[in-house]
Amino acid sequence: MAELVVLYKTPKDTAAFDKHYAETHIPIAKKLPGLKKYAVSTGPVGSPAGPSGIHLVAILTFNSVADIQAAFGSAEGKAAAGDVPKFATGGADLLIFDTKEV
Amino acid sequence: MAELVVLYKTPKDTAAFDKHYAETHIPIAKKLPGLKKYAVSTGPVGSPAGPSGIHLVAILTFNSVADIQAAFGSAEGKAAAGDVPKFATGGADLLIFDTKEV
Numbered sequence: 001m002a003e004l005v006v007l008y009k010t011p012k013d014t015a016a017f018d019k020h021y022a023e024t025h026i027p028i029a030k031k032l033p034g035l036k037k038y039a040v041s042t043g044p045v046g047s048p049a050g051p052s053g054i055h056l057v058a059i060l061t062f063n064s065v066a067d068i069q070a071a072f073g074s075a076e077g078k079a080a081a082g083d084v085p086k087f088a089t090g091g092a093d094l095l096i097f098d099t100k101e102v
Numbered sequence: 103m104a105e106l107v108v109l110y111k112t113p114k115d116t117a118a119f120d121k122h123y124a125e126t127h128i129p130i131a132k133k134l135p136g137l138k139k140y141a142v143s144t145g146p147v148g149s150p151a152g153p154s155g156i157h158l159v160a161i162l163t164f165n166s167v168a169d170i171q172a173a174f175g176s177a178e179g180k181a182a183a184g185d186v187p188k189f190a191t192g193g194a195d196l197l198i199f200d201t202k203e204v
Contacts, residue, residue: 041199097143
């Protein structure tokens with residue numbers, strides 16, 4: 001399998017972020033071609049040292065990195081990427097990788 | 103469910119990291135109480151802009167954040183945490199959060 005992990009840094013207005021993410025971004029991102037599973041963090045994103053500076057983590061599962069790249073190139077992928085700046089006012093880091101279970 | 107995501111930054115010696123991670127760290131971490139699933143990245147960890155600076159991502163799944171905290175407090179958790187500085191010469195960020203599927 002492969003994962004697209006999105007780390008959303010704490011935005012200026014967390015309530016506005018949460019509303020836009022739930023009502024607008026999830027419905028857009030769920031249309032990504034090849035998406036197998038989509039999980040998001042609920043509640044605080046912590047670290048052993050305390051607050052992480054991350055407001056929300058999204059983990060989108062695909063069959064392969066090639067499928068993630070194809071999703072980014074699709075019309076649905078462009079719509080999802082185009083929506084991010086509308087709510088992710090703290091910025092976001094995206095990580096893309098194949099995985100194996102150990 | 104809940105996730106413990108470990109982002110290992112690129113170490114000084116990636117071959118030594120990979121050997122220690124596969125041969126020593128995985129067997130230690132697999133003993134964490136409450137661990138339900140353990141996946142690691144294979145190959146490069148990319149980002150849309152190019153290299154991510156992350157060498158390896160580990161995603162450890164538990165039933166809840168409370169279970170992750172209990173695992174950290176266990177003897178097995180202390181052994182796993184104590185092993186990390188032996189190979190993670192680039193440092194590592196840990197993120198802990200409950201999740202829901204959307």
